[in-house]
Structures are given as structure tokens and as C-alpha cells.
Amino acid sequence: MITFIGAVALLIIGFFTYGKFVEKVFQPKEHRATPAYTKHDGVDYLPMHKNKNALIQLISIAGVGPIFGPIMGALYGPPAFIWIVVGCIFAGGVHDYLTGMISIRNNGAHLPELAGKFLGKAMKHVVNAFSILLLLLVGTVFVASPADLLYDLSNGAVPVIIFIVLIFIYYLLATILPINKIIGTIYPYLGALLLFSTVGIGFALIWNQAPIPELSFTNTHPAGAAIFPLLFLTISCGALSGFHATQSPIISRTTKNETQGRSIFYGMMIAEGIIAMIWAAAAMSLFDGPVTLSELINTIGTGGIVNEISTMMLGPIFGTFAVLGVIVLPITSGDTAFRSARMIIADYIRVPQKKIMSRIWIAAPIFIVSIILTNMDFTLLWRYFNWANQSTAMIALWIGAMYLFIGGRNYWIAVVPAVFMTMTVTTYIINAPIGLNMPMNISLIISAVVTLFITLLFFNAARKRRSEKTPLESDISSWSKEQYAYSK
Incomplete structure (x- = not known):
């Protein structure tokens, strides 16, 4: 219990x-106009309140990642706690903050645009294809999985195909309508539901010792x-996840003031880390008896474990609310996955x-592609998801490092986790x-050489781009006093 409470406190x-x-290293500019105003279009670019942005960011990046991932990671025992804390503070938080803030500085640009600007034009095309594939996989899987959960919740009274059709209709509307019409309206409530149920389980763990x-x-x-390297791919959301780099630019286009970035981007990563910590602790503590966690995962799956934890900790009524919160999580990541894909393609x-x-x-x-995928067995493709996800995180961290290096700031805050993740995904x-x-020993040697090569390549390119004075941000003038007051 001391480890759990101490980890949450950390x-x-x-x-x-x-x-x-x-935040101090990045140097947010309080008086600099944000894309929510400079590129206002009433669809993707529009100002929204800080708290609303924060909850939308949380529910977008969460999905089932900070729940299912930590449950699987709990099989490793307490080392999972260490990765959640260290990864969240020194890698995930840095990743999300830099991705969101650099996007704000560059007209709300998505990861492919940022990769092209800071890592070279070739990387723009690579990251674009990588991002679209990642988002398609997430969106498609998050049609099937919540449909199955809803089918189980209805005791089979409603055919799965009905839920699939309804989810697709919702996804289409959430993808094409202005962000404040659906996402900006319901996400804050769903975010509150997620926090309420998860905090409830956390207090129940402490209360019941x-x-x-x-x-x-x-x-x-x-x-x-x-x-190594499996734990660092198993627990991604809740510690470090490349999927977040595809989601943060959505909110970078609705953020009113740069000074809100730490609460929205870094803060929601910390919140997701706490969620991951609670579910990992619950999985480790409740199923370490005659029936082990491993046996339960094999028999009832992670979804069944979520249901068991929720009802055991919160009772049948509040436990049902917690399960409903888990059901909507994949839906609220699926819709923003499709929305991000649409925005990335439009930018491209x-x-x-x-x-x-x-x-x-x-x-x-x-x-159309997603519907085709739902009728195919793309299990093999999905097996590459964790690797693709963390590879995206690696790329985003190198982008952040390049930005800071060119700006003459402390780039090590991004370089260190970037090097670690390069070694991790390469070894895997x-x-x-x-x-x-x-074999693992050969894999470690090769990945160490590859990581060293990429690191040297980065510093060589970084020195060149600094000498060329690559612009760090789009050319935007400061606000007037009236505009600045409104942004606050």
C-alpha cells in the first residue's frame, strides 16, 4: 500500500x-496569439475553455489503454509501478507537452507536418503514412470492441451489427461536425465519469487495505x-504513447493561451498515469490468490477483469457506471482517431x-477502408500496433528534441527518453x-548500434538546422490588450 500511495503522490x-x-524550458509566450484565433474556422480551429480542453484531451488519449495495458502489465508485478511513474513524468508528460505546444507554435500542425519541418521532408511522408495506419487501426478496433461490450451488456438482446452501425454513424458525425458540437459538448462529462469511477476504485483500494x-x-x-523491452510496449498509455501525438494537435487548435499548455497536455498525461496506477494496483491485489491474474486474463479477458474489479470495489450500481465509463472510452478514442486522420490528410x-x-x-x-477492415482478419497487422505506437512516440520525442536544440534550450529532456525508446522499439x-x-543478446547489440547511429545522426542534423536558423514557429504577432484579456 505504501508503494501505491507513494507512486500516486510522486x-x-x-x-x-x-x-x-x-514548461520553463519550452518558454510559453503568454501574449502570443494561438491558432484557435489566428486560423479560426469554426470547425477545427476555435477557442474553448481550459477545463473543457483538458477533459477532452484526457478522454481522447485515454481509450482503454490506461486500463487494459496496466492490467496486462500487472503480470510483471511492481516493476510496472516504476515504469508508470518514471515513464509518465520524464517521458510521457514531456512527449505530450512538447507535441501539443510545438503544434500550437506551428498553426496547429499535426505530427507529419512537424516531422517534415524538423526532421526532413522525407520523414513527413513516412510519418504521414505511419500516422494514418495507426489511426485507422485504432478507429477500426474501437468500433468492434465497444460493440461487443454493448452486446454483452444487453445480454444479446440487440445484434452486434446494430451497435456497429450506430457507432460508425456517431464516428462519422464526430469526424465531420465542428469540434464544439459533439466532442466539445459530451467529452467533459465523459471525462468526469472516467475520473469519478477511477478515483472511486482508488479510494476503495485504500479503504479496504x-x-x-x-x-x-x-x-x-x-x-x-x-x-525489457516488453513492459515498455505493454504499458504505453499511462506512461508513454505515440497515439497521444496524433491527438494533442486537436486540442492545440482550440487552446486559448499558451500558458494553459502544462495543465492540458502535461497535466492530463499525469492524470492518465494515476488512472493506470490504480488499475495496475487493483489487478495486482485482487487476483493474487487461488485464481491468478494470468488465469483470469486467459478465461474472462481484460474486459471481464474490469467488470470484476468495478463491481467488487464499487458495488453493483456504481460498478456498472464504472463499466459504462470503460465502454465509452474506446468510442471516445475511436472518434478522435478518425477526426485526426481526416485532419492529417487534409493538411497533407x-x-x-x-x-x-x-x-x-x-x-x-x-x-470505407475501416468498414472493409472490420470484415477482415487483420490480427497480424494489429500485432504490430504496440510497436508502431511506441515508434510514433520515439519520432515525436526526436521532433521535440530537435525543436529545443535549434532553440538553444535544454534538449536533453527530450533526447534521453527518445534514446531510450529508440533502443526499446528497435530491440523489440x-x-x-x-x-x-x-536472440535477445544479438538483438540488444544490434539495437544499441542502431540507437547510437540515430543519435549521432540527430546531433549532426540538429547542428546543421541550428546553423541554418530553421524557424521554430509560424510568424504570428502578439495580441492586443483586448484580445489577450479574452484569451485568459
Whole structure:
């Protein structure tokens, strides 16, 4: 219990200390106009209140990642706690804050645009394809999984296909309508539901003195799976996730003032870390008896474990609300995944999105492909998701490092986690059966060489771009006093 409470406390302290330090390094400009005003179109670019933006950011980046991932990560035991705390404060928070703030400085640009500007034009095309594939996978899976959960909740009274059709209709509307019409209206309430249910489970763990294991570096995984690199791909949301880099630019286009960035981007990463910590602790404590967590995952799945934890900790009524909160999580990540895909494609082919028909003709092919995918067995493709997700995080961290290096600031806050994730994803794809399937000792040697090469390549490119004085931000003048007062 001491480890659990201490870990949550460290996450909160991290927001007020290291989060403040990261903000100081970035140097937000209080009087600089944000894209919500300079590119206002009433669709994707429009100012929204800080608290609303924060809750939308939380519910967008959360999905089922900070719940299902930590439950699976709980198989490793207390090392999962360490990764959530260290990863969230020094990697995930930095990743989300830099991605969101650099996007704000560059007219709300998405990751491919930022990659092209700071890592080279070739990277723009690579990251664009990477991002679209990642978002399509997320969106499609988050049609099927909530439909199955709703089917179970209705005891089979409503066919799954009905739920799939309804979810697709909702996704289409959320993708093409102005952000304040659906997402900006319902997300804050869903975010509040998520926080309420998760905090309730956290207090129940403390109140019931649940047998949460204390700090240990012992790997308890029943299959003997190695902590490195597998743990760092298993627990992504809640520690560090590249999916967040595709979501933060949505809110960078609705943020009223740069000074709100730490609360919105870094703060919501910390909140997600606390959510992950609570679910990991619950999984470790409640199912370490005659029936182990591993056996339960194999028999009732992670969704069944969520239901067990919710009803055991909160009772049948509040537990049902918690389960409903979990059901809406994939839906609220699926819709923003499709919305991000539409925005990225529109930016890539330079099509303004103010007219609804411009949004429809870009969104339509995305949904057609997704519908096709729902009728296919793309299990093999999905097996690459964790690797693709963390590879995206790696790229986003290198972008942040380049931005800080060119600006003559403390780039190490991004370089260190970028190097670590480069080593992690490289080791995984070389060692894993879905990759090169090479022995771990050889994989570590090769990935170390690759990581060193990429790091040297980065510093060489960074020095060149600094000498060329690559612009860090779009050319926007400061607000008038009246505009600045409104932005606050």
C-alpha cells in the first residue's frame, strides 16, 4: 500500500515540479496569439475553455489503454509501478507537452507536418503514412470492441451489427461536425465519469487495505516474459504513447493561451498515469490468490477483469457506471482517431476544412477502408500496433528534441527518453517473432548500434538546422490588450 500511495503522490509532485521545469524550458509566450484565433474556422480551429480542453484531451488519449495495458502489465508485478511513474513524468508528460505546444507554435500542425519541418521532408511522408495506419487501426478496433461490450451488456438482446452501425454513424458525425458540437459538448462529462469511477476504485483500494505488493524489482510474469523491452510496449498509455501525438494537435487548435499548455497536455498525461496506477494496483491485489491474474486474463479477458474489479470495489450500481465509463472510452478514442486522420490528410493535401463537403469527401474513403477492415482478419497487422505506437512516440520525442536544440534550450529532456525508446522499439522488432526473431543478446547489440547511429545522426542534423536558423514557429504577432484579456 505504501508503494501505491507513494507512486500516486510522486505523479502529482511530478506535475508541479518536473512539469513546471519542462514548461520553463519550452518558454510559453503568454501574449502570443494561438491558432484557435489566428486560423479560426469554426470547425477545427476555435477557442474553448481550459477545463473543457483538458477533459477532452484526457478522454481522447485515454481509450482503454490506461486500463487494459496496466492490467496486462500487472503480470510483471511492481516493476510496472516504476515504469508508470518514471515513464509518465520524464517521458510521457514531456512527449505530450512538447507535441501539443510545438503544434500550437506551428498553426496547429499535426505530427507529419512537424516531422517534415524538423526532421526532413522525407520523414513527413513516412510519418504521414505511419500516422494514418495507426489511426485507422485504432478507429477500426474501437468500433468492434465497444460493440461487443454493448452486446454483452444487453445480454444479446440487440445484434452486434446494430451497435456497429450506430457507432460508425456517431464516428462519422464526430469526424465531420465542428469540434464544439459533439466532442466539445459530451467529452467533459465523459471525462468526469472516467475520473469519478477511477478515483472511486482508488479510494476503495485504500479503504479496504487491498494487498497491493510493495516496491520490488522482481519480475513476476508467469510466462517469464522479459521486462525489457516488453513492459515498455505493454504499458504505453499511462506512461508513454505515440497515439497521444496524433491527438494533442486537436486540442492545440482550440487552446486559448499558451500558458494553459502544462495543465492540458502535461497535466492530463499525469492524470492518465494515476488512472493506470490504480488499475495496475487493483489487478495486482485482487487476483493474487487461488485464481491468478494470468488465469483470469486467459478465461474472462481484460474486459471481464474490469467488470470484476468495478463491481467488487464499487458495488453493483456504481460498478456498472464504472463499466459504462470503460465502454465509452474506446468510442471516445475511436472518434478522435478518425477526426485526426481526416485532419492529417487534409493538411497533407492542403484542403481547407471550413466547408462540410470538403470534410465529407476526405472522411468518406477513411470510413470505407475501416468498414472493409472490420470484415477482415487483420490480427497480424494489429500485432504490430504496440510497436508502431511506441515508434510514433520515439519520432515525436526526436521532433521535440530537435525543436529545443535549434532553440538553444535544454534538449536533453527530450533526447534521453527518445534514446531510450529508440533502443526499446528497435530491440523489440529485432527480437520479436513478428519481427526478425533474433536472440535477445544479438538483438540488444544490434539495437544499441542502431540507437547510437540515430543519435549521432540527430546531433549532426540538429547542428546543421541550428546553423541554418530553421524557424521554430509560424510568424504570428502578439495580441492586443483586448484580445489577450479574452484569451485568459
